[in-house]
Amino acid sequence: MNIHFSIHKFAPLIALLLILTGCDSTDDDPQPSAIGGTETVEGGRGTDVTVSVSLRSEVGIQSLSVSVNGGSAEALPVTPGNVNQAVDYPFSIPPDATVGTSYPIVFTMVDQDNVSTDFNAQVVVGTLIDPPSTYSFTREEASTVSYSGQNDRLDQLEEIKAYLKLTEAGESVSEQVLLDMFVNTGGNGGGSFPFTSDRQLKDKTFAPDLDVRLFEDLFARAEVASLAGSMGTQAENGTAGLIAREDKGSNILVDENGREFTELIEKGLMGAVFYNQIYNTYLTDTRIGDTVENVTLSEGKNYTAMEHHMDEAFGYWNSPVDFSSEWPTERASEDRFWSHYSNVVDNVRDGELGTNSIIMDAFIAARTAIVNNDPVERDAQVDVLYENLDLVAAAVAIHYINDTLGFLSEGKTGEAFHVLSEAWAFANALRYSPRRILSLAEIEEIMESDFGADSNFWNANAIGLNKAKATLVTAYPALASVQDDL
């Protein structure tokens, strides 16, 4: 890209300066030689700019040289003997220059009396673009944004959820089918996906969860429970089976502790894959740090590696590119998974949290900063993302704790288990941020004790739920004012 920065708007000023100097020439003494111009020229990285200088010497200009960054002087062509001369000095800002970098440029004019005069200018690296209003970025008029792999994985999780929901109608599910969907056997989830993809969920799952087979065990237990459910086994304390959701009228399949398989798996993977990948992969220095390629385009692509990594983080958030706060209800189906749940808490108490726009603006600003090669701004926006993505999980956890209290108040066990399972999964998502506010032990206390002693939802009560809520509100003071409205 060749954006030509010129400083013509300063030319009249310089001319005026020169004229005024010239008017004094009625004096007998010759005026000293002068050199002037624009002291600071700004341009984005990889662009060519021009530093314009004006020379004047009544005794005649002899020569002009320039030194960049304290380097050796380089001669610039002038017409010896001229009294006035304008020189445009072209400067190419290096493509890897970061925003704010300054290149000092010293012009030295020597007149025919052999007197030298210096002019100090600088080229400062500015921005190439301002943050666009939507998550859309182009190069040579073609989009540079791509996150098809993330779309694939979100689609796969949708299929897993749909499969698990078969249990609600009393059908059984198979551990093997779930495993095949988890590792995407044969590129179509072992035949369960109505699409093909070379991506999978398992290899992006939080490693410690894989170590303890968190999800694989849920798959195995879901099969056993669903077989019992298919034979009409009703859930009881200590017995996995079906339990009716009193309002919805349909059943859910819960384990022996009242935990709903569908919610634990689906929302559990939202945290263990999507948030985990954003937090522990794409927002880390390994993917968007200063050493990551951000000049040369990836082979056959229209993006740099760093640009693409930010897009992949955005892909796990997966909102519409123009997502914002007060998102219109008629477009509610366009947000997915995490952006969907941000929207659940975005507008409580007339938009006090406003997480949709905060997160969206930060993604756009971070990606803009990468285009501009502005690591300071990029890192500041990454901080916003870590803070607010985590806040969404905490807020949604409180939302479902409140729902659970509501159903407890109405004496509705099945409904309570359903929403408490969601609360469990959103509290679980707090484990994945490397900047987590609560310790792992505190999060575990919420999930395994406050939500029912001995990891058992049948033991849940209002006191424990309020304790969990208080723990979250203390850790996330931004939620204090909305804690009862979530």
Added chain:
Amino acid sequence: MPRTALFTLLLCFLLGFGACDSGSGMADEPPEDDPIIDPPPAEEPGFKRADMLANMGNNIIVPSYIAFQEEIDALHAAGEAFKNRQDETTLNGLREALKEARMAWQDVALFQFGPAETFALRGSLNTYPANTDRIEANIASGSYVLGTIENIAAGGFPALAYLLHGNGETVEELIALFTTDGSAASRMVYLEDNLNFVQESVDLVVNRWLPTDGNYLTTFLSEDKGGVDVGSSLGEVVNALVLHYERFIRDGKIGIPAGVRSSGVPRPKATEAFYGGYSSELAVRSVEALERFYKGISLSGEDDVGLEENLEFLEADMLASDIATAMEGVIGSLMALPDPLSAQIESNSDEVVTVFTEMQQLVVLLKADMTSFLGVTITFQDNDGD
């Protein structure tokens, strides 16, 4: 027309005609450029929302909670008496105290917001039908925590009623269950634990309203919550009472036992006081409490500013009287349902279904019409999806 008359007419117009009568000589010469700019309606003489909330909080909600707490204390005392001596007198005393407590519960059951919502009071006290298998299992095992999801239908009033009225046992047989039966001791412990659980649950919530604990009354009356938006006191109280009427009076007390949520198959055991046999009485009391609250009538019977006056002030006089009429109608219909309601449902559930249908009109008046005049948003959800 002289200026004064013009001004008076204008003022009368602004006040909605009723507030001043012509010829009363409202004002002397009005000052020049007197800016009669629309004052906010709530600041008009005759009605202030803050007055209504103060009447609700000071004269209805808190006194009702305190009266309820006193009935719970009396229930607890009657329990002590029965524990000390198990005979027909003490059993009847305890049964009577339970009934009084359940009647007093109807006076506060519509206030399930704030502290009651925080502690899920309704679920702790009054989830019915009682899970008698769970109750017997708990008595047998002696290992249980009341207030958990598992025991949500094994504690509170319905469980107490099951323990004290039994399921067809004579008084002698019932007393024997607490005296000579093999598990008599553990049954007595379960009764005691339940009485304690009820008292603790109620104290937790009632005390939160008082200055000595959470002082929620101050929060309820705070300027911050004085509007009509989501989270305002009026918003919360209206949501609570509409939810209460729709889901817990109409559905819970009448519709569900009559079979309207079970393909027309009646569920007599799902009546509120199946074991005590006074479900209709409780239902009547619940709507009377609703009516008193709507009219702003305090627990001691003084009629002050309530939702009715608020609607009249908003020139919804017709709606205000329609609601009062509908409430009277519902009370009359419920009174015509003889106790035990379960027997009525078993013999002729159609009549009960008819009452359920009649009750629907008041749902519409409260939930759609009243809220739209008040500017209050219904935030509780109808049976929600995922």
